[in-house]
Amino acid sequence: MGTTWTEAIGTLPGLWVNSQSQSFLRDLNLRVDALITATIEGRKVMLYTQRGHASGENANTLYLWVTDNNRSFYFGPIAMGNAANSMFVSSLLYSDGKLHLLQQRGNDKGGVISLARLTEELKTIKSTLSNWAQLDASFSASSTPTAGLVGLLSNSASGDAWIDDYRSVNAKVVNAVKVHDGFKFTGFGSGAIWPVNNRESNGPHTFVNYDFTLLATVIVHKVPKNSTTLLGAVLAEPISTLFIGLSYGTDGTWETVFNGETTTSGSTWMPGKEYQVAIMLQDGNKGSVYVDGMSVGSLATLPTPEVRGAEIADFYFVGGEDEEDKKSSSVTVKNVFLYNRPLGAGELRMVKKIDGSMHGGVSRALLLLLGLWGIAALY
Structure with missing residues (x-):
């Protein structure tokens, strides 16, 4: 025990709590x-x-x-x-x-x-601390921000597990095809769930309730028959609301989702083109969505953690939402970075599209994925 105490700024990361419990x-x-x-x-x-x-x-x-x-x-x-x-x-x-x-x-x-x-x-x-240091050195060499970087889904995978390179919490993939640095998801029932703060899987990242940036490289391969969610942050069951998300429309426009409400943006996408997309939360109630470093939508009046009724439990990536035509949509998601803070617009542009060799109310489609994840957790 030392004689001098120094305050550690911020919250203690990785702590299981029950915010709804009075005891x-x-x-x-x-x-x-x-x-x-x-x-x-x-x-x-x-x-x-x-x-x-x-x-x-x-x-x-x-x-x-x-x-x-x-x-x-x-x-x-x-x-x-x-x-x-x-x-x-x-x-x-x-x-x-x-x-x-x-x-x-x-x-x-x-x-x-x-x-x-x-x-x-x-x-x-x-081994884990050494791995952190090696990854940080690799990203620093390419000017990719490492301050607050806590998770990375890239080329590491085993079976239905998309392995977090920072060795914290893995994502669960369903009906997906492995590609370099990520997965290709096609149609209804195909996707991935990253249970970063899910109590059933002891997800450790409680900070996502207040501040985070989730950034991924994506390709939308075809125009869907209906507006389709690409990725998002989801509140825990039984609420299961898509709290912050990005969708793509049939008219070639990006759509933002805040607290379950979808809004068409003025920004467009093209089939087969690679984009770097990000969703962000600041101070618990300020949501933002970016595509290639440019804002496509924001909302500063989201419900705070104290009133939203549930914690942010998972990030998810969906291949499609057309239950009748299971091949009507297809996306590739690669190099998913998770930060425990909001990134500035300049920092977003600094996150490089890396190569895996450099390192070691929700839709029925989402509910299906959540159900499969729950079943898998029993085994």
Whole structure:
């Protein structure tokens, strides 16, 4: 324990909370324990433990979180308890390059203290921090902003998982074809969900409720029969409203979506042409949509997190919304960047169209994807 305390500006990233709960301060399953600081792989980080989210069977499991106050990731469980042998207190110890977990367990008949060395967990931490540094160096060399960059979906994939290069939370793809640096989605029921703040999948990015930028390279391959959503940020169930999104119309115009309301813009798109599109939220209620660094729509009166009734849970990408003609639309989505802050117009233009070799009320189509994601989460 030092004698000098320095304020860390901003919120602690990667923290499971229940914003709707009136008993938050009394809920042990949401409490942060064993918070320590350490320098690992040359980076100052905080490590802390938190029990599994209170709404599941794993509510008495212990997870380890790591954050540099910008990015975060978690893994585990590193310990488990039960009714007969509950976890009371846990502490992390980091010294001489070694990480330990100290636990006190017990019941009404007695207690026990244990000390476990977290060797494999420390290897994972070092590997992840090294990966962050390598990615940042690559992007900095191309003048791509790295401040606030917390997630990237690009060329890494395995089965139906679109792997986050920053190793935080992966996206789930459905009925998609892998292409270089991304996926091609065709028709109704094809798409991807990135559960960045979804409680069912323990998504860690709670900041999306207030500030974020989601930027992707996209190609719309054909003119759809009906106006079709391309990508968006969605509120959690049961509300499931498309909070901020971008659609493309049958007349070749881009359309913006704010809190479920669609508005046609004066900007146009062409089939087969590559665009860099972005959706953005600032201060919890200012939404913006950009195409190739130019604003195509904004709204400064979106419902704030306190009144919107649900958190932003997922980002989604949709291949089509015509249930009758499942091939009436087709899009490619590549190189999806997630920032924990709004980017300026100049910064948007600096995000390069990278090559994967440089690094390691909602529509029925969306509801289908959400349903498939929920089913997959059970296995």
